[in-house]
Amino acid sequence: MGRHKVTIKKIEDATRSQITFSKRRNGLIKKIHELSTLSDVDVALVAFSPSGRVSQYPSDNKKFMKTLNRYVNLPILDRD
Amino acid sequence: MGRHKVTIKKIEDATRSQITFSKRRNGLIKKIHELSTLSDVDVALVAFSPSGRVSQYPSDNKKFMKTLNRYVNLPILDRD
DNA sequence: GGGTCTATTTATAAATG
DNA sequence: TCATTTATAAATAGACC
Numbered sequence: 001m002g003r004h005k006v007t008i009k010k011i012e013d014a015t016r017s018q019i020t021f022s023k024r025r026n027g028l029i030k031k032i033h034e035l036s037t038l039s040d041v042d043v044a045l046v047a048f049s050p051s052g053r054v055s056q057y058p059s060d061n062k063k064f065m066k067t068l069n070r071y072v073n074l075p076i077l078d079r080d
Numbered sequence: 081m082g083r084h085k086v087t088i089k090k091i092e093d094a095t096r097s098q099i100t101f102s103k104r105r106n107g108l109i110k111k112i113h114e115l116s117t118l119s120d121v122d123v124a125l126v127a128f129s130p131s132g133r134v135s136q137y138p139s140d141n142k143k144f145m146k147t148l149n150r151y152v153n154l155p156i157l158d159r160d
Numbered sequence: 161g162g163g164t165c166t167a168t169t170t171a172t173a174a175a176t177g
Numbered sequence: 178t179c180a181t182t183t184a185t186a187a188a189t190a191g192a193c194c
Contacts, residue, residue: 081169081171082167082169082170083166083167083168084168084169085168085169086169098161100162102161102162111171123162129177131162132167160165
């Protein structure tokens with residue numbers, strides 16, 4: 001989407017990579033919030049930026065860790 | 081997007097909720113893959129379905145746990 | 161339960177403040 | 178950097194199989 005069609009491969013230009021990361025991370029977090037709300041489910045996301053900073057969803061750490069722990073404590077056969 | 085505009089609130093009908101979950105989860109995982117590839121970054125996702133089954137990204141458990149551990153070991157001040 | 165179609169909404173690439 | 182604009186690509190709601 002956007003002015004041009006984009007091929008999904010690593011963006012070598014660091015500036016463009018960072019800009020794309022910021023915009024798409026925002027879109028991703030919005031979509032996760034929508035999925036979580038619409039279907040009333042637990043979702044957690046961790047995303048490292050090109051510079052190594054981290055974003056998470058949900059922003060509340062207790063809720064975030066609760067979802068991760070729910071995953072970790074799940075019998076492996078019930079995963080995916 | 082789609083035939084009608086949708087309000088972001090819990091879908092009470094269980095069947096519609098499940099269908100929406102499946103479709104949007106697929107879209108979400110595609111977008112995460114794109115972000116991860118375009119900006120060459122680590123991203124991890126956990127999503128529980130309405131019936132309690134879990135989906136994850138990346139599907140490879142070692143890569144997945146590596147990203148989670150990278151997060152857990154990060155100094156709290158470097159988060160978000 | 162997953163796959164296809166398509167009208168329509170939404171995300172976003174590039175350009176610009 | 179961070180926000181806004183706008184043309185265009187992409188996601189998806191509902192219907193169907």
